Structure formats: structure tokens, C-alpha cells
Amino acid sequence: MTFRVERKQEYYQALIEKNSQYEGQFYVGVKTTGVFCRPTCPARKPKFENCEFFETAKQALLASFRPCKRCHPLSHPNHVSEVVRILVKAIETNPEKRWKDVDFQQISIDASTARRQFKKRFGMTFVEYARARRMGIAMKQIRGGEPVIDAQFSVGYESSSGFRDAFSRIMGTAPSSLESIHTLKASWLDTRLGPMIAIADDEALYLLEFVDRRGLEREIERLRQQTKSAIIPGTAPPIQSIEMELTQYFDGKRIEFHTPIRYLGSPFQQKVWEHLRNIPSGATQSYSALATLVGQPTAYRAVARANGANQLAIIVPCHRIINANGDLGGYGGGLSRKEWLINHEKQTR
Structure with missing residues (x-):
């Protein structure tokens, strides 16, 4: 497909700015190197006259460009790094664990790298993610009738005040007031146009937004206040449903959504x-x-x-x-x- 000059200039500006809102909309072939990239590629930017723009990666390949080794244009635009994959698996294997620097060393992962990559992917550091996951478990135990002190020890807190403060900071209320808490699960969804965040309880979807939307943090905080809910990492049936329907939508196989919403x-x-x-x-x-x-x-x-x-x-x-x-x-x-x-x-x- 041949783009108008104005569109080429728009795409070139998006390339210069590494604008994530253009992810999935175009690929750029660099004539001087023979490689093609996605809009957010971190590599040094070519001159405008050395760029050729394509709608799909297939078109770039057919034009004899090879995929860039830095931005991996043939992979999913928001593929999960191996560091994130290993750590999420480690958390799910032992969700009660409180992580220390030596734990990262044992699996040959730098703690600062884990912090940075989790912040980029989930909007929170690895420690914040792991803590929120632990508090979700504690909440489930207390709601199931277990004493607060047992839930406290099971998630690694020796101090009652430390557990109470951490629980209140994440859940918005003390463990003793747990019966009033409504919990929402937040999950990251990869789409062709960039990552989205979905927030739901077991019954309905409350929020679905692009992660780079301006003011998203304020939007999520308003949702937490309106619903008087704790928002923690996790998934729920409406999130699984909308993830499937979005995949079908972007594949051109769906025009209506049936996931329950609130x-x-x-x-x-x-x-x-x-x-x-x-x-x-x-x-x-x-x-x-x-x-x-x-x-x-x-x-x-x-x-x-x-x-x-x-x-x-x-x-x-x-x-x-x-x-x-x-x-x-x-x-x-x-x-x-x-x-x-x-x-x-x-x-x-």
C-alpha cells in the first residue's frame, strides 16, 4: 500500500517520538540498513528519505527488509520479557513469599531490572506486585473464617502493626473491617494497538482502557473510590471473556461484545x-x-x-x-x- 506524503510525515514523527499510540498501525523499513522496525523501536532514527512505510510486517518482509533485532517487529508488540515471565511464575509458585535481594541473586536476576520491567509492564514495581498478591491471599483467608493472626503469619509478617498497615494501604481498610471490602482484579491485556488494562470483579467488567491513556491513574483511583474497592493484580471471568473477544475483534471475526459490563x-x-x-x-x-x-x-x-x-x-x-x-x-x-x-x-x- 502506498501512503500519502502527509501520512508518511505523520508516521515519521511518531517514529521520532517513539509514540506507543501508533503501535500496530505501521512498520518502517530503513533503506540504509535493510531492516524494518515498529514505531517504538529504541534504535537511532533514520532520515525521512531513508524510510519506507508498511501497513503490516508481511509487506515489509515481501519488500526484502529483515526484522530489527532490537524491537522484534515479528513478535507481539508487547511481548512479555523473560524476566517478567520468570518472576510471575515464581510468585504464583509461592505467592506468600517475601522477596529479598538474595532471592533475585539465586535466579540470576538483577533486582533493579525486575523493578524497572514490572513498572513498565504493570504500572507497579515487582515488590508492590508481590505485596499486593500476598494481601489478596490474606484477604481470602480472613474471609474464609481464618483468624487475622494466622493470615498475618502465612504471608510473612511477624509484626501485627506492620501487617495491618500494609493491608490497609493496599486494601483501603483494616483486616478487621474486611467484610465491607469489595475486591476488583486488574489485568494487563496485549492487543494489536498496544496494551490495555482491564478491571473487573467476578460478575462484570468495570474498566477497559489503553495503558498509555492520559489520566489513567486518576481514572483508576476514581473507580476505587466509587466502588469502595481494593484493586489488586489478578484475573476474573469477565477479564478472560473480554480478552478472548478483543482477540476476535482485532482479527476481524467479531463486531459485538457480550462480556458483562458495569x-x-x-x-x-x-x-x-x-x-x-x-x-x-x-x-x-x-x-x-x-x-x-x-x-x-x-x-x-x-x-x-x-x-x-x-x-x-x-x-x-x-x-x-x-x-x-x-x-x-x-x-x-x-x-x-x-x-x-x-x-x-x-x-x-
């Missing part, structure tokens, strides 16, 4: 979100048209705010709302993703 918004916002879900895949609407559909034709600004408050990206398809003049308008996940999603749905339909 809205957290005003009655007006929920009405807007329901109308968004009724927009056919591959179609778009304007803010003013959506305002008319919800019965308040002059409230297009309120509709736009409700659109921006949507916490279930792709499922509640706010990317299908554009300006009345045909411009894309805004999108929390980035305009490049919005354009890709609209075009993908048109092709799928």
Missing part, C-alpha cells in the same frame, strides 16, 4: 453510553446527532463530556463519534487509534 455514571451518562453501543460497527455519528438520539438535541456538549467519561474503550464505542464536519474530534486513546478503529470496523463490516 456502568459507573449518572443516568444521563449511562443513557449516552447505551446509545453509543447501538451505533452499528463501521458507522459514525456526530455529537449533535447523538444528543438528538438521547432526547436532548441542545446538549451536545454534555454528550461530549459523557463520551469522554466512558471507561470501557471499544466495548462502548466512543471512537465512532466524530465532528459534524467529518473531522475525527477527540479520543482518549489517541486520534491515530481512533482512525484505525473506524477503518478496521468498516473493513470488517
Whole structure:
């Protein structure tokens, strides 16, 4: 496929900035080296005139470019590093363990590397991840009727005050108040357009967002406060369901989502979100048209705010709302993703 000059310049700028919002949307072949890369490649950037852009890795291979050894464009865009894979397995093998520097040395992993890679992948350090996992186990034990002191010792805390402080910091309440805690599980999902975070309980999905969305931390904190929940690493049936449905969606094999969801918004916002879900895949609407559909034709600004408050990206398809003049308008996940999603749905339909 031949791109317009403007699109090539846009992609080149994304390459210079290592913009993760363009992940999965293009690959760049470097004529001087004969390799092709993904947009976020850390290698030194080529000159614009030495770049050739492709929609898929297959096109780059057919043009005789070989895959870059630094960004691995033939692997999943967000493949799990071996360090992360080993440590997650180690935690699941012995989730009650409290990690020390000597434990990292025994498996030949540098503690600072573990910290950095977990922070990049999960938004928390390895120690924070392991601690949250331990507290999840303690919560399950206490809810199952075990004494708090037994749960404390089982997750490696000799001090009652230390256990109580750590538990309260993660769960938002003391162990003695556990009956009032609602727990949400948070899981990282790899998609063609970059990593997403999914948050759910055993019944429904509460949040699905691109990890690099601006203000995501505040969004998650609002969710925690609204639901009065502890949010800990883990998975749940709705997360497993949406992961499968997203894979089918990006493969062009699905246009509707059936994973159960839970809205957290005003009655007006929920009405807007329901109308968004009724927009056919591959179609778009304007803010003013959506305002008319919800019965308040002059409230297009309120509709736009409700659109921006949507916490279930792709499922509640706010990317299908554009300006009345045909411009894309805004999108929390980035305009490049919005354009890709609209075009993908048109092709799928």
C-alpha cells in the first residue's frame, strides 16, 4: 500500500517520538540498513528519505527488509520479557513469599531490572506486585473464617502493626473491617494497538482502557473510590471473556461484545453510553446527532463530556463519534487509534 506524503510525515514523527499510540498501525523499513522496525523501536532514527512505510510486517518482509533485532517487529508488540515471565511464575509458585535481594541473586536476576520491567509492564514495581498478591491471599483467608493472626503469619509478617498497615494501604481498610471490602482484579491485556488494562470483579467488567491513556491513574483511583474497592493484580471471568473477544475483534471475526459490563455514571451518562453501543460497527455519528438520539438535541456538549467519561474503550464505542464536519474530534486513546478503529470496523463490516 502506498501512503500519502502527509501520512508518511505523520508516521515519521511518531517514529521520532517513539509514540506507543501508533503501535500496530505501521512498520518502517530503513533503506540504509535493510531492516524494518515498529514505531517504538529504541534504535537511532533514520532520515525521512531513508524510510519506507508498511501497513503490516508481511509487506515489509515481501519488500526484502529483515526484522530489527532490537524491537522484534515479528513478535507481539508487547511481548512479555523473560524476566517478567520468570518472576510471575515464581510468585504464583509461592505467592506468600517475601522477596529479598538474595532471592533475585539465586535466579540470576538483577533486582533493579525486575523493578524497572514490572513498572513498565504493570504500572507497579515487582515488590508492590508481590505485596499486593500476598494481601489478596490474606484477604481470602480472613474471609474464609481464618483468624487475622494466622493470615498475618502465612504471608510473612511477624509484626501485627506492620501487617495491618500494609493491608490497609493496599486494601483501603483494616483486616478487621474486611467484610465491607469489595475486591476488583486488574489485568494487563496485549492487543494489536498496544496494551490495555482491564478491571473487573467476578460478575462484570468495570474498566477497559489503553495503558498509555492520559489520566489513567486518576481514572483508576476514581473507580476505587466509587466502588469502595481494593484493586489488586489478578484475573476474573469477565477479564478472560473480554480478552478472548478483543482477540476476535482485532482479527476481524467479531463486531459485538457480550462480556458483562458495569456502568459507573449518572443516568444521563449511562443513557449516552447505551446509545453509543447501538451505533452499528463501521458507522459514525456526530455529537449533535447523538444528543438528538438521547432526547436532548441542545446538549451536545454534555454528550461530549459523557463520551469522554466512558471507561470501557471499544466495548462502548466512543471512537465512532466524530465532528459534524467529518473531522475525527477527540479520543482518549489517541486520534491515530481512533482512525484505525473506524477503518478496521468498516473493513470488517
